[in-house]
Amino acid sequence: MRLLSLFVLGALIALPQSWQAGAAKVDITPDGPVWMAGYAARTKASTGVVSPIHAKALAIDDGKKGRVVFVTADIIGFPRSVAEEIAIASLKRYGLERSQLVLNASHTHSAPVIWPNLATMYFFDTTEKARVEAYTRKFVGQVIDVIGAAIANLKPAELELDMGSASFAMNRRLPTPEGIKNSPNTAGVTDHAVPTIEVRGKDKKIVALLFGYSCHNTTLTGEFYDISADYAGYAQSELEARFPGAVAMFAMACGGDQNPFPRSSLANAKAHGHELAEAVIRTTEKTGQLLKGRIRSGFQMIELPFQPFGSNDFEAELKSTNKFAVRRAEAMLKMMSESRLSHTLAYPIQAIRLGQATVVTLGGEVVVDYCLRLKKQTANPSLIVLGYSNDVMCYIPTKKQVAEGGYESKDSFLYYGQPAPLSGDSEDIIVDKVMNLLKKVK
Ligand SMILES: [Zn+2]
Incomplete structure (x- = not known):
């Protein structure tokens, strides 16, 4: 009898879910002019600030030794060296394993x-380069600190998974007789889902909202010289004002x-941000899936094959009239002479279970088909797939896109300083490795 009652008591104690969550943010707006990322055509550093930019962290603990920290930042991308530095510091200072840390850029x-x-x-010039390097140094320190601040804020919480929808993302691979053009394609594939994780304190007040969307954060085009977080920034500030x-x-x-449509004006960026914020607000007004269970995580570096290349390609490229091609060729020949140039790309994948919710993260500029294919292949329409995570080293096109050519599967590899475009086999390799990782992270 005594044994039985102890057993019943044990079961009762184990019942309540004991999530803890903590969030924190830091302003990462530069103090003065600094070169802005993403458009090759820009000719000078920033001239002002239209809206502040931030790095934010959300720590979640399952009360059973499972923990994860999501970091999001209003930057173009975390390069691998920066991500590794943050991960090493997070292990040392906070005991976070690599699989427990997500570094996602808003792009x-x-x-x-x-x-x-x-x-x-x-x-x-060297002055601008020094400013960019100094900004990067400061940014790394701020991200490491904001991770610590989120962990220090851990308090009992409830987690809810919800799906919203926003419609401003448009496919930007337009088939033309001359090949794929970077232009709005109304018939192209999109994913308008807005997966949202709502974090509430014990008083039901919203502590944090983590939401995703598959659309380049590029409403503002290359002629803009003011610092801004683009549509994602307007969405975030609207939500923080509301809650x-x-x-x-x-x-x-x-x-x-995917590009926002329409684009190229501040009014467009604000309108898209508003639409996205409204989508998230609607999810907070309905009851989604209350998450229960544990946190499990896995992280893996895999290898993706490049298309074949050799030193003769780069020797020919040295004579190109394209200054980007000449620069890439010089860098590749130097790396070859030092035996440092690989024919495969080191690529990070990650899987996180948050109770019944599953998050997959992928490095690089992942195209929308990966979201759609992984949701289908896992038979989980609520699967959250985050690209632009833990390293942004090139685009990640599909097999079909590699065959078609265009910016995402060919031209962009030059700007990323990669030796060649990825092989079309990369798509199946990524999906297979993710499916395997998901099996291990149950
Ligand atoms: Zn991009």
Whole structure:
């Protein structure tokens, strides 16, 4: 009898879910002019600030030794060297394993260059380079600190998974007789889902909102010289105004081949931000899936094959009239002479279980088909797939896109300083490795 009652008591104690969550944010707006990321055509550093930019962190603990920290930032991308530095510091200071840390970039093209991301793209002098490097140093320190601040804020919480929808993302691969053009394609594939994780304190007040969308954060085009977080920034600030005290975090999903439509004006960026904020607000007004269970996570570096290349390709490219091609050729020949140039790309994948919710993260500028295919292949329409995570080293096109050509599968590899476009086999390799990782992370 005594044994039985102890057993019943044990079962009762184990019943309540004991999530803890903590969020924090830091302003990462540069103090002065700094070169802005993402558009090769820019000719000078930033001239002002239209809206502040932030790095934010959300720590979640399952009370059973499972933990994860999501970091989002209004930057173009975390280069691998920066991500590794943050991960090493997070292990040392906070005991976070690599699999427990997500570093996702909003991919705004109106924020400072994070060195050495897209280094082949920029032609600036030593003063500008020093500013970019100094900004990157400060940014790394701020991100490490904001992770610690989120962990320090851990308090009992409830987690809810919800799906919203916003319609401004448009496919940007337009088939023409001359090949794929970077232009709005109304018939192209999109994913308008807005997966949202709502974090509430025990008083039911919203502590944090983590939401994703598959669309380039590029309403503002290359002629803009003011610092801004673009549509994602307007969405986040609108949500934080609506829910005082909450930290609203935008995570880029698979927006590699998606652009906001329409674009090129501040009014467009505000309108898209408003639409996205409204989508998230609607999810907070309905009851989604209350998450229960544990946190599990896995992280893996895999290898993706490039298309064949050799030194003769780069020797020919040295004579090109394209200054980006000449610069890439010089860098590749130097790396070859030092035996440092690989024929495969090191690529990060990650899987996180948050109770019944599953988050997959992928490096690079992942195109929308990966979101759609992984949701289908896992038979989980609520699967959250975040691209632009843990490294942004090139685009990640599909097999079909590699065969078609165009910016995402060919031309962009030059700006990223990669030796050749990815092989079409990369798509199946990524999906197979993700499916395997998901099996391990149950
Ligand atoms: Zn991009």
